[in-house]
Every structure is written in structure tokens, then in C-alpha cells.
Amino acid sequence: MTAVRTHTHAQAVDAAIDLFTRQGYERTTVEEIADAARVSRATFFRRFRSKEDVVFADHELLLEEVVVMLAATRPEARQSEESMSDAGRAWDPDVDPYLEVCRAARMVFDHHVGQRETSLARYALLQQVSQLRDRELVTTHRYERAFTHYLRDTLSPDRSTSTASIAFAASVVAVHNAILRRWLRNPGLDLRPDLEEAFADLRRAAILGSGGTAPAGGHPPSGRRVVVAVVDAAAGADEVARAVRDALG
Amino acid sequence: MTAVRTHTHAQAVDAAIDLFTRQGYERTTVEEIADAARVSRATFFRRFRSKEDVVFADHELLLEEVVVMLAATRPEARQSEESMSDAGRAWDPDVDPYLEVCRAARMVFDHHVGQRETSLARYALLQQVSQLRDRELVTTHRYERAFTHYLRDTLSPDRSTSTASIAFAASVVAVHNAILRRWLRNPGLDLRPDLEEAFADLRRAAILGSGGTAPAGGHPPSGRRVVVAVVDAAAGADEVARAVRDALG
DNA sequence: TGGTGCGGTTGACCTGGTGGAACTCCAGGA
DNA sequence: TCCTGGAGTTCCACCAGGTCAACCGCACCA
Numbered sequence: 001m002t003a004v005r006t007h008t009h010a011q012a013v014d015a016a017i018d019l020f021t022r023q024g025y026e027r028t029t030v031e032e033i034a035d036a037a038r039v040s041r042a043t044f045f046r047r048f049r050s051k052e053d054v055v056f057a058d059h060e061l062l063l064e065e066v067v068v069m070l071a072a073t074r075p076e077a078r079q080s081e082e083s084m085s086d087a088g089r090a091w092d093p094d095v096d097p098y099l100e101v102c103r104a105a106r107m108v109f110d111h112h113v114g115q116r117e118t119s120l121a122r123y124a125l126l127q128q129v130s131q132l133r134d135r136e137l138v139t140t141h142r143y144e145r146a147f148t149h150y151l152r153d154t155l156s157p158d159r160s161t162s163t164a165s166i167a168f169a170a171s172v173v174a175v176h177n178a179i180l181r182r183w184l185r186n187p188g189l190d191l192r193p194d195l196e197e198a199f200a201d202l203r204r205a206a207i208l209g210s211g212g213t214a215p216a217g218g219h220p221p222s223g224r225r226v227v228v229a230v231v232d233a234a235a236g237a238d239e240v241a242r243a244v245r246d247a248l249g
Numbered sequence: 250m251t252a253v254r255t256h257t258h259a260q261a262v263d264a265a266i267d268l269f270t271r272q273g274y275e276r277t278t279v280e281e282i283a284d285a286a287r288v289s290r291a292t293f294f295r296r297f298r299s300k301e302d303v304v305f306a307d308h309e310l311l312l313e314e315v316v317v318m319l320a321a322t323r324p325e326a327r328q329s330e331e332s333m334s335d336a337g338r339a340w341d342p343d344v345d346p347y348l349e350v351c352r353a354a355r356m357v358f359d360h361h362v363g364q365r366e367t368s369l370a371r372y373a374l375l376q377q378v379s380q381l382r383d384r385e386l387v388t389t390h391r392y393e394r395a396f397t398h399y400l401r402d403t404l405s406p407d408r409s410t411s412t413a414s415i416a417f418a419a420s421v422v423a424v425h426n427a428i429l430r431r432w433l434r435n436p437g438l439d440l441r442p443d444l445e446e447a448f449a450d451l452r453r454a455a456i457l458g459s460g461g462t463a464p465a466g467g468h469p470p471s472g473r474r475v476v477v478a479v480v481d482a483a484a485g486a487d488e489v490a491r492a493v494r495d496a497l498g
Numbered sequence: 499t500g501g502t503g504c505g506g507t508t509g510a511c512c513t514g515g516t517g518g519a520a521c522t523c524c525a526g527g528a
Numbered sequence: 529t530c531c532t533g534g535a536g537t538t539c540c541a542c543c544a545g546g547t548c549a550a551c552c553g554c555a556c557c558a
Contacts, residue, residue: 029543029544029545030544030545030546031544039506039507040506040507040508041507041508041545041546042506042507042508042509042546042547042548043505043506043507045545045546045547046505046506049546050545050546051544051545051546134387137386137387137390138383138386138387141386144423148423159443160450162427163424163427163447163450163451164450164454166420166423166424166427167416167419167420167423167424167451167454168420169423170416170419170420170422170423170424171415171416171417171419171420173419174393174397174415174416174418174419175412175415175416175419178411178412178415194408198412201409201412201413202412202416205416205454205455206454278512278513278514279513279514279515280513288537288538289537289538289539290514290515290538290539291516291537291538291539291540292536292537292538294514294515294516295536295537298515299514299515300513300514300515
């Protein structure tokens with residue numbers, strides 16, 4: 001049954017995007033799409049809740065995949081009742097939440113690259129219709145929300161970590177989107193390495209930032225300690241080392 | 250004329266938000282709002298392009314202020330013709346673009362805090378209506394876009410800086426929104442200090458991140474040098490200082 | 499054979515949003 | 529003084545997205 005449904009589903013999606021790009025989004029009525037997909041108008045609205053949704057049909061699924069994938073890395077969250085008790089959560093050293101978020105974002109990227117022609121068609125359509133660009137923004141934000149909540153739930157709950165989490169989630173999504181758009185404009189390139197590099201930069205900045213000004217402000221998970229010293233460019237190496245020595249008290 | 254217009258304008262806005270919160274957004278027709286504001290339905294649509302827009306009327310103005318304010322800090326961009334010639338732009342040491350973005354975000358924050366009851370009423374409304382939350386997302390994203398473009402246009406155009414700019418803009422917006430929401434839930438608090446601190450953290454992370462892995466990867470504008478050393482938590486101060494000494498070659 | 503439930507269909511209906519035509523008011527110009 | 533043009537308003541008709549409720553066909557099951 002599912003096979004049949006997804007078949008007619010995909011049929012309707014293709015018909016819709018085709019019509020939209022050929023004769024414009026506004027000038028295409030839902031009735032036309034329904035006719036093209038051989039269903040009634042009401043059935044169209046049953047399957048896709050709105051005219052816009054047909055364009056972003058698979059996004060919802062992808063988002064769900066991401067949420068499930070993230071949830072899978074923190075099994076202790078399954079019984080939310082118990083997890084109330086351990087305020088300071090036991091840290092699983094195998095899982096780096098920042099890395100997990102990057103993994104999730106990478107999955108999204110790969111999904112789009114994998115669905116090459118679908119993604120390109122949708123991108124061409126979005127270029128024309130600002131209303132749809134806005135709509136995509138909303139779904140994009142859902143990823144950010146999922147990432148933020150994941151980090152909030154897995155990392156220690158102090159304030160500066162929270163800020164870092166919010167910033168990291170937003171950064172990952174924004175950078176991912178920028179690189180994805182770059183690929184969409186030039187699908188011949190292989191931007192996976194760029195994505196990896198950018199994510200690595202973000203992770204580095206996040207770990208540094210989570211230290212904050214206070215030297216003991218919540219150790220990063222890896223059992224290490226980060227020292228940041230800002231000195232004059234003219235300072236010699238010995239001078240710098242002394243500054244660091246002093247900073248450590 | 251402008252005074253009269255803004256007067257009836259505000260009247261309509263207040264009437265609309267009042268009706269929305271009292272009897273629900275969906276259940277309030279545009280005709281009711283128009284009647285309450287003593288104008289015809291057509292006039293309503295002339296003034297506010299849509300039913301949603303009436304809720305976010307001042308956001309557009311605020312965004313414009315932000316854009317103008319940012320543009321004012323880079324006078325060389327006024328004649329876009331000339332700026333084509335200087336690929337490597339002359340750096341104005343008085344202006345730190347990251348700081349400017351934070352200033353702009355702070356202005357937005359202050360605006361909301363200043364319009365206390367308006368902001369609170371809108372927040373209460375948004376809590377009820379997801380459609381409006383999504384709409385606000387879109388306007389929020391316009392800030393992010395403005396910030397990203399500003400940074401892109403003022404900073405050096407290499408790849409890693411671009412990534413840092415995108416991440417920074419997204420972070421500032423996300424953190425601003427988070428703290429603003431915190432204030433909206435608890436308007437008695439003074440969260441300006443928290444905002445400042447969070448922004449300072451973000452700037453520090455951004456400057457660190459723009460250095461990249463290579464120690465000489467483009468000095469930050471302030472004529473300083475950043476050293477990062479990662480050592481074991483158990484290491485003593487001397488040991489750390491030696492590690493830094495070594496890192497400096 | 500006769501329920502029972504479910505997805506699809508149908509048609510009526512509501513409302514946001516657009517566009518056109520008429521009207522008023524006001525400024526300026528011959 | 530009268531004309532004219534433009535801006536703002538109102539009314540009206542219309543389109544199209546989206547919902548609702550009733551109904552239909554069909555498979556499954558006792």
C-alpha cells in the first residue's frame with residue numbers, strides 16, 4: 001500500500017513542480033495540479049496540507065530522520081522520567097554532540113546531492129518564487145531547533161554552554177545552507193570537503209568559545225583544558241609563554 | 250500627513266492585535282479589523298499588504314534602520330562603481346565589523362525592550378499562532394541576511410572568512426533571539442548584560458576561528474596574535490607554558 | 499450476506515487577496 | 529473661477545486556497 005501511495009505521491013509532486021516551473025507558481029491552480037495527478041482537489045489537500053507543502057514534501061521526512069538519528073545517540077533520553085533524576089548527566093565519552101550535529105547536517109547535504117535533479121528543480125523554482133523561499137526558511141529553521149534542543153539536552157546546562165549551543169546550531173545550519181546553495185548553483189563541484197572543513201572550523205570555535213572568560217567555566221568533554229592568550233604581535237615567544245603562565249595563576 | 254497616517258496606522262495595529270489575542274487569529278476576519286479601525290477592507294489591504302503584516306508592521310521599519318546603520322559604517326560602499334576597483338579593501342581600523350553587527354543586534358534588542366507592552370502583546374499572540382511564528386522567522390532571517398552581506402562586503406573575501414561571517418551572523422541572530430525570548434517570558438529581568446556577554450563570547454570565537462589552523466592565516470585586524478594550546482587537564486602551569494612556548498616555534 | 503471502516507470524491511462554503519470603477523478631497527494652473 | 533490631475537478611499541465582483549460534511553466504493557471480516 002505504501003508503495004502505491006508514495007508512487008502517486010511522487011507523481012503529484014513531479015506534476016506540481018513541473019507545472020510551477022513551466023507556467024509560474026501563482027498562475028498554477030491547485031485544480032490543475034490535481035488534474036495532472038489524476039486526483040480530486042480535495043484529495044490533493046488531504047495528501048499535502050497546502051499548495052506550498054507539495055514542494056517541500058520530502059523535507060519533512062528528512063527532518064524526521066535527522067531527529068531520530070540524533071535521538072539515537074543519547075539512549076538515556078528514551079525514558080524521560082528517569083532522566084529527571086540525574087541533573088549532572090553522565091557523559092558518554094564516545095559521543096561528541098557537536099560532531100553529531102555535524103553528522104546530521106552532513107546527512108542532509110548528502111540527501112540533497114543524492115537527489116540531484118529533484119533538488120535542482122526545486123532550487124530553480126525557489127529562485128522564481130519568494131513565497132517558497134520563505135517557506136523553505138521555516139523548514140530550515142526546524143533543523144536549527146532540532147540541533148539546539150539536542151545540544152541543550154546533551155550538554156551541561158550552564159548558561160555559557162547554552163549560548164554556545166545556540167550559536168553552534170545556528171552556525172551549522174547557516175553554513176550548511178550556504179554551501180548547499182553554492183552546490184546548487186554549480187552542481188558539478190564536489191563540495192563535501194568544503195563542508196567538512198567548514199564544520200571542523202565551527203567545532204573548533206565552539207569548543208574554544210565554551211571555555212568562556214572564566215578559566216574553569218565548564219570543562220569541554222574531552223578532559224582537556226584550553227588556554228587562550230592574547231598578546232601583542234611584537235611580543236617574543238618567551239614573553240607570550242610568560243603571559244600564559246601568568247594567566248594560569 | 251505622516252503623523253495622521255501613522256496615527257491611524259497604529260490604531261489599526263492595536264485594534265488588530267487586540268482582536269487577535271481576544272478571539273483568536275483565525276477567527277478574526279479582516280473585515281472585523283477594518284471595522285474596528287474605521288476603514289474599509291480595501292483600505293486595510295492597501296496599508297498592510299496582508300493580514301499577517303499588521304502584526305509585524307514595525308519590524309520592517311526596524312530592519313531598514315539596521316540596514317541603514319550598517320551601511321553608514323562603510324562609506325566607501327556608497328559608490329558601488331568605484332569599489333569594484335579595490336579588490337583588497339583598505340581596512341578602517343576604527344570599525345570592527347563584528348562589533349558593528351553586535352551593535353545593530355543590540356539596537357534591535359533595545360527597540361523591543363523599549364516598546365515593552367507592544368512586544369509583550371505580540372509575544373503572547375505568537376505563542377498562540379504558529380503561522381505567525383513562522384512569519385516572524387522570515388523577518389528574523391532578513392536580519393541574518395543583512396548581517397551576512399554586511400560582513401561579506403566589509404571583510405576580506407577569502408573562503409574561510411566567508412564561512413566565519415556566515416556563522417557569526419547566524420550566531421548573533423540566534424543568540425539575540427534566544428535572549429530576547431527569555432526577556433519576553435520574564436520582562437522584569439535586565440538581560441542587557443547577558444546579551445553583551447554572549448556577544449563578546451561570539452566575537453572572541455569568531456576572531457579565533459578566522460585564524461584557522463594555520464598560525465599565520467590572516468591576522469585579525471587589531472594587530473594581535475592568537476595562540477591556542479590544548480593540553481591535558483592534569484598538566485601543571487609550567488607544563489602548559491612550555492607547550493605554548495613550543496607552539497610558537 | 500451483511501456490517502464496518504477507510505480512503506477518495508463531491509460540492510458547498512468561507513475568507514484572504516486582487517482589480518476595477520466611481521467618488522471625494524485637495525493643490526495648482528490657466 | 530473653473531478645470532484638471534493625482535492621491536486616498538470605498539464598493540463590488542471575482543479568484544483561488546483551504547475546510548467541512550456527506551456520500552461512495554471497496555476491501556476485509558464475521
